[in-house]
Amino acid sequence: MSYDVAIIGCGVTGAAIAFELSKYNLKTVILEAENDVASGTTKANSGIIHAGYDPRPGSLMAILNALGSEYAPELCRKLDVPVKWTGSFVCAFDKKDDVTVKELYGRGLKNRISQMEILNPSQIKKLEPNLSDKITSALYAKTAGVVSPWELCLAFAETAVLNGTELKRNFKVNSIKKIPCEQCNKEYKNAYEITSGKGEKVNASFVINAAGVYADEIHSLVAKPSYKIKPSRGQYFLLDHEASGIVNRVIFQCPSNGTKGVLVAPTCHDNIIVGPDAEATEKDDIAVTSQGLNYIAELAKKSVPSIDLSLSIRNFAGVRANSTKDDFIIREVPESKGFIDFAGIKSPGLSASFAMGEAALMLLEKAGLHIEQKKRFIDTRKKIRFKELSEQEKKQLIKDNYTYGRVVCRCETITEGEILAALNSIIKPVSVDGIKRRCNAGMGRCQGGFCSPRVIKLLMDFGLEYDEIMQDKNGSYIIAGEL
Incomplete structure (x- = not known):
């Protein structure tokens, strides 16, 4: 072709x-x-839409970050992508960090980032009461947000x-x-x-x-x-909904060693995410280590002393494409x-x-490509998220399609109708995690312990044999045989 x-x-x-x-x-x-x-x-990153104060002025990172964060609200709205405009803090803990915060603010101005201010400790506590008393200042960037990547x-x-x-x-x-x-x-x-x-x-x-x-x-x-790509592994904690509200904004510490460091942040699905560390690794190494998690826990508690990491429902790691x-x-x-x-x-x-x-x-x-704009382009997309509907909308939806009355994932209140919609989507899922990415089934406290068998059955109803069912990537088969 x-x-x-x-x-x-x-x-x-x-x-x-x-x-x-x-x-x-x-x-x-x-x-x-x-x-x-x-x-x-x-699928394995912090999900942050950065305001754009961090990249070196004039760099591609700075230019595209600023443009991207400007375009994001409209695109997320049209394409029905979960996003929350939380704002972010970069927290200082000493005089050296205070200088860094001022430098980041100045860099943000050069990158033409709006709605930034430097907060003092009392202003910080008023907005985020659970942050450490040792924080001396913070850069508040109001245009930052969190998205489902x-x-x-x-x-x-x-x-x-x-x-x-x-x-x-x-x-x-x-x-x-x-x-x-x-x-x-x-x-x-x-x-x-x-x-x-x-x-x-x-x-x-x-x-x-x-x-x-x-x-x-x-x-x-x-x-x-x-x-040359020099991959770097970042590990995370994902906390249960019970932890929601401990912070309402993305909380960074001052960057060091070329990374933005360990953050504590809400997600667009009302969890709390904590991490990442940064460790040189192989390109396919997404292992989670006790050493890495202990390091993350220590730094997270520096920002949010009361954070309860025992509420973690999942640890995971992603590999970053750092280069030379x-x-x-x-x-x-x-x-x-x-x-x-x-x-x-x-x-x-x-x-x-x-x-x-x-x-x-x-x-x-x-480079020579000739382009001609289409007369007809579909630029919108809409998904049904059952738990976000009003009671009246839920009743009407169930009346129109009874499968939306069957809750499959109890943790996240994901219905059979939503899973069937995912299975009928234009890019069909072929694994349990493929369904999870499309409709959030299995993202909750039990991490699929309750709903996975039903999800597997629905995959089989759509033509897959039991020995073809995978958790995620090729080779991650779940079922060894029938009893």
């Missing part, structure tokens, strides 16, 4: 680019190595597919070679043949490398190495015309994702 643009990777960066390109009369394909979208870093990725990807983009899952890129343009689109001077490990081939005139922690390896298939460059790597590869890197997308990559599509479009046009 031949395409105008092939996007390698369907994390939030690749999905955001696909969403933007789907506004135009282009033949676009997304090539995802795993069996679902949002399967890498996107996997739901954002799904929203971008589903809308792109709805508008004609193709998605190929289980397409792990094995080789890329330049081919004569006649084998793809004659109007362009460049063409690539992309082959999966299973031998499936795709031709494309332009390629976007959004492969996350594997971006350097994809780059090296078409050009000499010019950067001190900025996002977003550029056309000089020796490979039409091949564009989106690499080293670490924090604030999620915040910047809202603007990544525009950045990709500009580079593609500069």
Whole structure:
């Protein structure tokens, strides 16, 4: 098959680019190595939309963070993505930190970030009474927020597919070679043949490398190495709803060693998230360690002394795509015309994702891609979230469709109707966690202990055999046999 643009990777960066390109009369394909979208870093991060005061002024991080946080409210509203505009604190604990807070404020002004102020201890306590008495000042950025990162990725990807983009899952890129343009689109001077490990081939005139922690390896298939991904693992606690309200804003400590450090923050699903640490690791190492969790616990209690980490319902880890460059790597590869890197997308990559599509479009046009806007583009999306409805709306919905009267996930009040809607969605889930990402079933206190058997049965009703059911990624089979 031949395409105008092939996007390698369907994390939030690749999905955001696909969403933007789907506004135009282009033949676009997304090539995802795993069996679902949002399967890498996107599903395992802090979910913060940063205000934009932290990146170095003039950097791609600063420019795209500022644009992304500006675009986020409207896009989240149109695509029905859960988001809360909480604001954030960066807390100082001594005079050295006070200087850092002032520096971040000044950097924010240079990055044209609005609604910032430096608070004194009494102002801090008034807004966040559970914070430490030892905090000496804080930068308050009112435009920061929290979002569901996997739901954002799904929203971008589903809308792109709805508008004609193709998605190929289980397409792990094995080789890329330049081919004569006649084998793809004659109007362009460049063409690539992309082959999966299973031998499936795709031709494309332009390629976007959004492969996350594997971006350097994809780059090296078409050009000499010019950067290296140095993965960093971050571990987390996720606390039960019972902890909700201990903080109402994203609470950072002053950054150190190139990281934003351990945070305590509400999530858009009314949990509390605590973490991450930062440890050099392998690209696929998402193990959780007692050493890492103890470190996180110690620093979290520095900010919020009364936090009760025994309320943790899950520990998890994600791997960040740190690179040997001190900025996002977003550029056309000089020796490979039409091949564009989106690499080293670490924090604030999620915040910047809202603007990544525009950045990709500009580079593609500069590389020679011809674009024509579609006359009809579907730019909205709506989901039913049963527990958010009024009593009257719930009664009417159940009257119209009785499956919404069957609660499957009791912790999160997720109904059979919502799970069936996920199974009928345009990018269908193929695993228990795939359903979890789409409708929140299994996200609560028991972490699927109650609802997983019913979810498995629903997956089987949609055609999967019992020995094909996976928890998440390929190979994570659940059922060994029948009794």
